[in-house]
Amino acid sequence: MNDLDLVDRLGPKPTDLSAPAMGAARARLDAAMAQAAPVERRPRRRLPLLAAAAAAAVGLAITPVLVGSHESVALAAVDPLTFPLTPTALPGGLGDPVFERDSNFMAARYGAALDGVSIVTEVEDDGLWSIPDNAQPAEIDGHPATVITRTVFNGTPSSAPAVTVIWHSDNSDWTAVTGSGSYADAARVEAIAESLRDRAQPVDLALSVAPRGWSVVAYKEDRILTLAASGEADRNDLTVALVKRLSVNLSEYGAHDVETLTINGEPAQIGRQAAEAGEPTWVLEARTSSGQPFSLQAPASLTRDQVIQIAQGVTYRP
Amino acid sequence: MRPHDHALSPPPERALHTILDDHAVIAASLEEPDAFGQLFERHARELHRFLSRRLGDLADDLLGELFVTAFARRATYRAELADARPWLYGIAANLVRRHHRAEATRYRALARVPLAIVAPDSSLEAVASADAAAVRPRLASALAALKTADLDVLLLLAWGQLDQAEVAAALGIPLGTVRSRLHRARRQLRPVLDDLQGEMR
Numbered sequence: 246m247n248d249l250d251l252v253d254r255l256g257p258k259p260t261d262l263s264a265p266a267m268g269a270a271r272a273r274l275d276a277a278m279a280q281a282a283p284v285e286r287r288p289r290r291r292l293p294l295l296a297a298a299a300a301a302a303v304g305l306a307i308t309p310v311l312v313g314s315h316e317s318v319a320l321a322a323v324d325p326l327t328f329p330l331t332p333t334a335l336p337g338g339l340g341d342p343v344f345e346r347d348s349n350f351m352a353a354r355y356g357a358a359l360d361g362v363s364i365v366t367e368v369e370d371d372g373l374w375s376i377p378d379n380a381q382p383a384e385i386d387g388h389p390a391t392v393i394t395r396t397v398f399n400g401t402p403s404s405a406p407a408v409t410v411i412w413h414s415d416n417s418d419w420t421a422v423t424g425s426g427s428y429a430d431a432a433r434v435e436a437i438a439e440s441l442r443d444r445a446q447p448v449d450l451a452l453s454v455a456p457r458g459w460s461v462v463a464y465k466e467d468r469i470l471t472l473a474a475s476g477e478a479d480r481n482d483l484t485v486a487l488v489k490r491l492s493v494n495l496s497e498y499g500a501h502d503v504e505t506l507t508i509n510g511e512p513a514q515i516g517r518q519a520a521e522a523g524e525p526t527w528v529l530e531a532r533t534s535s536g537q538p539f540s541l542q543a544p545a546s547l548t549r550d551q552v553i554q555i556a557q558g559v560t561y562r563p
Numbered sequence: 564m565r566p567h568d569h570a571l572s573p574p575p576e577r578a579l580h581t582i583l584d585d586h587a588v589i590a591a592s593l594e595e596p597d598a599f600g601q602l603f604e605r606h607a608r609e610l611h612r613f614l615s616r617r618l619g620d621l622a623d624d625l626l627g628e629l630f631v632t633a634f635a636r637r638a639t640y641r642a643e644l645a646d647a648r649p650w651l652y653g654i655a656a657n658l659v660r661r662h663h664r665a666e667a668t669r670y671r672a673l674a675r676v677p678l679a680i681v682a683p684d685s686s687l688e689a690v691a692s693a694d695a696a697a698v699r700p701r702l703a704s705a706l707a708a709l710k711t712a713d714l715d716v717l718l719l720l721a722w723g724q725l726d727q728a729e730v731a732a733a734l735g736i737p738l739g740t741v742r743s744r745l746h747r748a749r750r751q752l753r754p755v756l757d758d759l760q761g762e763m764r
Contacts, residue, residue, distance in 0.1 A: 246750065248749050248756050249717075249720055249721040250721075251702075251756055251759055251760065252702065252706075252717065252718070252721040252722075252752070252756075253721045253722060255702045255720075255759060256616060256702060256703070256706065256721070256722065257616050257617075257619075257703060258616065259611070259612035259613075259615045259616045259618065260615040260620060260622065262607070262608055262612075262615075262622075262623075262626070263623070264613040266611075266623035266626070267607060267608075267611075267626070269623070269627060270602070270603075270607060270611075270623070270626035270627035270630065271627070271630075272627070272631075273627030273628070273630070273632060274599070274600065274603055274627060274630040274631055277631045277634050278592075278596040278599060278634060279595055279596075281596040281634075304720055311711065349661045349662075349753065369661075374737070391759070396639075398635075398636060398638055398639055402637070404639070425620070466757050
């Protein structure tokens, strides 16, 4: 038996991929595909998380559950999500930033993905980037840094050259500044990196209340905000997504027991996800006080009134 | 015959239609995004096995992220690669690197697990014999001590069943670097592997 066989045979064994886990993973892919899909897929694009939750339940034997029957969940104020840094020497014309948060980074993008500047921080491991052998040394704010040239993509066949400078900041996290397209210039990118200040920027989409102890686990393109209890991302999460317009009737998208109500002085709808979709969730569509339509998906552990209270606290300030 | 023993020979268990179709599926998904779902159907279980061996239950959450990442990067897929597995494993390895602390913690925890509680943990099911269960914690401890870059190469070969050329493609590194990292990992594991070899006889 050779070394690799030994490592294979005696290493940790794989865990089984359960049907719900496989369904949840497939649902995330479905949601991503729906975002990129042509016009005829619009219903899925508008409510991708409904589809996600539906697929997450594939293979489960579903017993109807009384939605909102749990009394133990309490709402509490939510700490606003902010991007911790502000560049003070950004080239003109790039406009306002778009923010993104994932499990292992927080990012701000100025301009387009293929022609702009992005800042990624709160990264615990520089393995987030592939650092080639020809990387160049640099110094940012007194810290040793690495400059790499690479190609960036935006999810289409298009790509652009980019320069990224990466360094380890005082707070033990890694930070990177990337200039792409016409901003892919090492000196320019390093100057932007040097100009970063610890000045927090609030994101556009926010909640004022959420289940106590829950925190933001994902924030995408200033359009989708997801909160979850610690360690429970992707399961029973609470998601707010901006939509272009409100549905005529939520039942068209698999919701049932749809009820019309008023939120922020505007017509809104709340319903429950179709039983065959598995674990029942709340779905709600309304407008923020600034008039922005949004959809909200919330777990069954919340009551109807709690879901409405959360929806009333959704704000969007671009 | 193991795939990594013969770098230029595709493993026989990979059906030709699968090998030839992956690239076509990815190319089609540029126009019709839904087509990418076929890639999930083909490879999700295998990639989950790899992720779960390295990260345990965290694999459940990362599987979706892996395919969403792959979907977002599908335009970067190199047309000359008919089989998407190395590409997907490369993305998987990147995801694992982001959670290297969790991986190291997992191995250290496995190294400390008393034999009495090995059996109930599905991730530690006995593989072939009581002997195997007895030596596994020592291997876990040795894996925890490897550099991430070396560990990536070793485990893509041993658990991902890729060959060396595929590992090079997966990690975007030269073949020579794969060999040097594998050599370093083997050298570091040598004392443990020699012991295990003896005990397994």
